[in-house]
Amino acid sequence: MTLIWPLTHIFGIVLMGFSGLMSTALAVSFLAEDGATAAFLNGTLATFTLGLLMFGSTMHVKKEVRARAGFLLVALTWSLLPAFGAIPLVLQLPGLSFTDAYFEAMSGLTTTGATLLSGLDAMPASINLWRHELNWIAGMGIIVFAVAILPILGVGGMQLYKAETPGATKESSLPPRIAQTAKALWVVYAGYTVVCILCLKLAGMNWLDAVCHAFAAMSLGGFSTHDANVGYFDSVSIEVILTVFQLAAGINFATHFVAVRKLTTAPYARDPEAKSFLLLVLGSCLLAAGVLWNQGVYPDYWTALRYASFNLVTIATDCGFANADFGQWPILVPLWMLFLSCISTSSGSTGGGIRMIRTIILVKQSLREFHLLIHPQSVTPLKIGENIIGNKVVMSVLGFIFLYFISVVSLTFVLMFQGLDFVTAFTAVIACINNAGPGLGQVGPAGNYSVLTDYETWVLSFTMLLGRVQIFSVLILFVPEFWRK
Amino acid sequence: MTLIWPLTHIFGIVLMGFSGLMSTALAVSFLAEDGATAAFLNGTLATFTLGLLMFGSTMHVKKEVRARAGFLLVALTWSLLPAFGAIPLVLQLPGLSFTDAYFEAMSGLTTTGATLLSGLDAMPASINLWRHELNWIAGMGIIVFAVAILPILGVGGMQLYKAETPGATKESSLPPRIAQTAKALWVVYAGYTVVCILCLKLAGMNWLDAVCHAFAAMSLGGFSTHDANVGYFDSVSIEVILTVFQLAAGINFATHFVAVRKLTTAPYARDPEAKSFLLLVLGSCLLAAGVLWNQGVYPDYWTALRYASFNLVTIATDCGFANADFGQWPILVPLWMLFLSCISTSSGSTGGGIRMIRTIILVKQSLREFHLLIHPQSVTPLKIGENIIGNKVVMSVLGFIFLYFISVVSLTFVLMFQGLDFVTAFTAVIACINNAGPGLGQVGPAGNYSVLTDYETWVLSFTMLLGRVQIFSVLILFVPEFWRK
Ligand SMILES: [K+]
Ligand SMILES: [K+]
Numbered sequence: 001m002t003l004i005w006p007l008t009h010i011f012g013i014v015l016m017g018f019s020g021l022m023s024t025a026l027a028v029s030f031l032a033e034d035g036a037t038a039a040f041l042n043g044t045l046a047t048f049t050l051g052l053l054m055f056g057s058t059m060h061v062k063k064e065v066r067a068r069a070g071f072l073l074v075a076l077t078w079s080l081l082p083a084f085g086a087i088p089l090v091l092q093l094p095g096l097s098f099t100d101a102y103f104e105a106m107s108g109l110t111t112t113g114a115t116l117l118s119g120l121d122a123m124p125a126s127i128n129l130w131r132h133e134l135n136w137i138a139g140m141g142i143i144v145f146a147v148a149i150l151p152i153l154g155v156g157g158m159q160l161y162k163a164e165t166p167g168a169t170k171e172s173s174l175p176p177r178i179a180q181t182a183k184a185l186w187v188v189y190a191g192y193t194v195v196c197i198l199c200l201k202l203a204g205m206n207w208l209d210a211v212c213h214a215f216a217a218m219s220l221g222g223f224s225t226h227d228a229n230v231g232y233f234d235s236v237s238i239e240v241i242l243t244v245f246q247l248a249a250g251i252n253f254a255t256h257f258v259a260v261r262k263l264t265t266a267p268y269a270r271d272p273e274a275k276s277f278l279l280l281v282l283g284s285c286l287l288a289a290g291v292l293w294n295q296g297v298y299p300d301y302w303t304a305l306r307y308a309s310f311n312l313v314t315i316a317t318d319c320g321f322a323n324a325d326f327g328q329w330p331i332l333v334p335l336w337m338l339f340l341s342c343i344s345t346s347s348g349s350t351g352g353g354i355r356m357i358r359t360i361i362l363v364k365q366s367l368r369e370f371h372l373l374i375h376p377q378s379v380t381p382l383k384i385g386e387n388i389i390g391n392k393v394v395m396s397v398l399g400f401i402f403l404y405f406i407s408v409v410s411l412t413f414v415l416m417f418q419g420l421d422f423v424t425a426f427t428a429v430i431a432c433i434n435n436a437g438p439g440l441g442q443v444g445p446a447g448n449y450s451v452l453t454d455y456e457t458w459v460l461s462f463t464m465l466l467g468r469v470q471i472f473s474v475l476i477l478f479v480p481e482f483w484r485k
Numbered sequence: 486m487t488l489i490w491p492l493t494h495i496f497g498i499v500l501m502g503f504s505g506l507m508s509t510a511l512a513v514s515f516l517a518e519d520g521a522t523a524a525f526l527n528g529t530l531a532t533f534t535l536g537l538l539m540f541g542s543t544m545h546v547k548k549e550v551r552a553r554a555g556f557l558l559v560a561l562t563w564s565l566l567p568a569f570g571a572i573p574l575v576l577q578l579p580g581l582s583f584t585d586a587y588f589e590a591m592s593g594l595t596t597t598g599a600t601l602l603s604g605l606d607a608m609p610a611s612i613n614l615w616r617h618e619l620n621w622i623a624g625m626g627i628i629v630f631a632v633a634i635l636p637i638l639g640v641g642g643m644q645l646y647k648a649e650t651p652g653a654t655k656e657s658s659l660p661p662r663i664a665q666t667a668k669a670l671w672v673v674y675a676g677y678t679v680v681c682i683l684c685l686k687l688a689g690m691n692w693l694d695a696v697c698h699a700f701a702a703m704s705l706g707g708f709s710t711h712d713a714n715v716g717y718f719d720s721v722s723i724e725v726i727l728t729v730f731q732l733a734a735g736i737n738f739a740t741h742f743v744a745v746r747k748l749t750t751a752p753y754a755r756d757p758e759a760k761s762f763l764l765l766v767l768g769s770c771l772l773a774a775g776v777l778w779n780q781g782v783y784p785d786y787w788t789a790l791r792y793a794s795f796n797l798v799t800i801a802t803d804c805g806f807a808n809a810d811f812g813q814w815p816i817l818v819p820l821w822m823l824f825l826s827c828i829s830t831s832s833g834s835t836g837g838g839i840r841m842i843r844t845i846i847l848v849k850q851s852l853r854e855f856h857l858l859i860h861p862q863s864v865t866p867l868k869i870g871e872n873i874i875g876n877k878v879v880m881s882v883l884g885f886i887f888l889y890f891i892s893v894v895s896l897t898f899v900l901m902f903q904g905l906d907f908v909t910a911f912t913a914v915i916a917c918i919n920n921a922g923p924g925l926g927q928v929g930p931a932g933n934y935s936v937l938t939d940y941e942t943w944v945l946s947f948t949m950l951l952g953r954v955q956i957f958s959v960l961i962l963f964v965p966e967f968w969r970k
Contacts, residue, residue: 335901366891423907476858
């Protein structure tokens, strides 16, 4: 296949860049003398060398890749990179199998934040930093993937956003404008991250914790440097800061970009996703706090509101921090949180799941069906704000949501095959396909993915990947037609 | 509203007919001297009198009703009739509340077959017969509803079948041809029932059991005259007979009609639903038996196949008999059975759930999305056999399936509100919305719906109704637009 050489070339560049990222953890390890220097040195060198070989040996091939190859590149990058990200973990943590290290790295690079490590508090600083760097760099990847690549590939209705990247034409090579768009969004992303780091430092974190948790919040990754997660700090101000930045990260970065450039909040009001997202999530916080208070989980409404808000926002945005074992709450609340994690975050954010734009289209389409039953002859287009959404997009969206449901159902069955209980299997799949993090049962906020067998770990690694690349981009590789000329 | 008088008139006729049905149970009670005569006499008289009053007082109103009123008639009939069906139960069984009696009658009239009675073996013969008559008459109602009414109302893509009832025009009064179609289908339904009764009698049942179980099998209602359900008989031949007739009842009766009239099996081969249904269900039996045998639930493959087949077929067809406590099996198998109960049965059968035609359209639409991703410019219609399915129908179908999922999710939350556990709540909703019968957890085949609170019982009565009238037909009544001129 003629695709193999251009893809090798591009992946070589990705690997060299990735080794550059790894070298920052190497530098921290060297400066902090935390004992992980050898692991990072070997990892960085191996990754860089392989990248250089792949890049160098394919210097003279034609670089132009058609849009279809984008699927392959995305799937390849997101499934191979975790193997390289796992190198320092395997070298530094002797008890850790490759399966588990790959899961941890995949969890980082998909911003899932599900961990199977424990003893995080005593880990070398560089190892924790590396996990959070995986989160943060993945956030960047996700933004450019969502804003620039998905609309061109037309995955699950995302051709909606094609207008936002002028110059993109179907089946042509990627347009130069993408690089420009990506850069603008990254500036916003990096800027927010810096502000978040400073806020967390001011609220009392040390520099390492501040950097790591800002990385985890902005990428909605949800890794922590402590086994007790954010509960370790037991600080309302830290929780408020993280909540605000998680909510920000759950909004389309293109909206942030316009708002920041024009220094106005008007773009948020015009963004139909942002409005629904904030209303739904904040309304749910008030209600959930009411339930927890009413059921006597917390003695007063304000304490209930503190824990309900932090945990609900972090799950609904697919970040996945925790400051309480919400697995012990009346099951209604955590299930509602998991449901929100499926539908809430915006396209172009670092969150996961179905995305709010598709939720809106789904709701409007259902209402339209009722209208059609009452007035069978009428022709009513589906509108969001001023924009008319064509039937082709609506069907793409519905197709995506189905594939999502079918994936959840089948992967739950696949997990239960080895005898995993239903609640753990189902919520683990939901938490991984949404790239949220903690589920319920054995993989709840007080539990840990390390209880799973190797088989289950691989299934969930695949589930995280599937969710991250919006399902179609992986499954399409299994369609024979894809491989035909 | 001018609708009220014609609807009163029609419902008066329905009530008088219903009292006629009740009088057969009265006759049996009288002949068998089973002690329930007074209950049925009072029930029959009350129902008939009210029906006559409603009918008589509205003799002179204009009878023509527009198609839109069909929604109201369907919802009214199916929600009020159980109140009348409950009368003999309340009068005869002193401990039974109206809530529970209404649930039992709704369960009968939606062919759900979920029961909250126990001590069935010692019940008066006429009470058991009455429960099964509710099943059987509902089966008739469902067939005419599915074949004649739904295509005209255009619910959830069922306008697909409009061609089958020529003469039906949108928004006009119901065409005379419907009566003719319905009669033909009922002859087939009644004929199959008679054959089933004879087979069951030959296999060793007494007449009452044979009639009741044939009624329950052909209507896919699943009531039994024994607390141990079909396990009471412990007879392979009875299980085989019931399996065959349940599979038959899961196929479109229009297909049966053509097959019977032409004395050929060709129509089954041409029916895309029948083929997929039989392949999926019978293939699942073989696999499920393998799992049960492999996990050591049964000592040999044949015993495993016996129990797997009977219980899987009965749940997949939404009948809901049982001859084993499948709640104790490895959870994979009963969950797969519940999944099949959502998608397997044919339109125009007496089964419930999403229906196979919609499953097929969903699968084909998903495949079409992949095709469109690979060839964005292509125009590929969705075809089933030779027929092209228009986008409007596809979107109706997708809309239906969503509403189905949303209903399952919301009703599960509503049930859990009073603290019902997740597995019981979720599987009870699935079992009731599919009109299948037993769920898992507390409402499993060894359990009983009597453990539920009044609140939960009413929620599930509504769930059964919602599933039976294909969701849209009830929910549309809550759309303000419906009530506008
Ligand atoms: K996450
Ligand atoms: K049933």
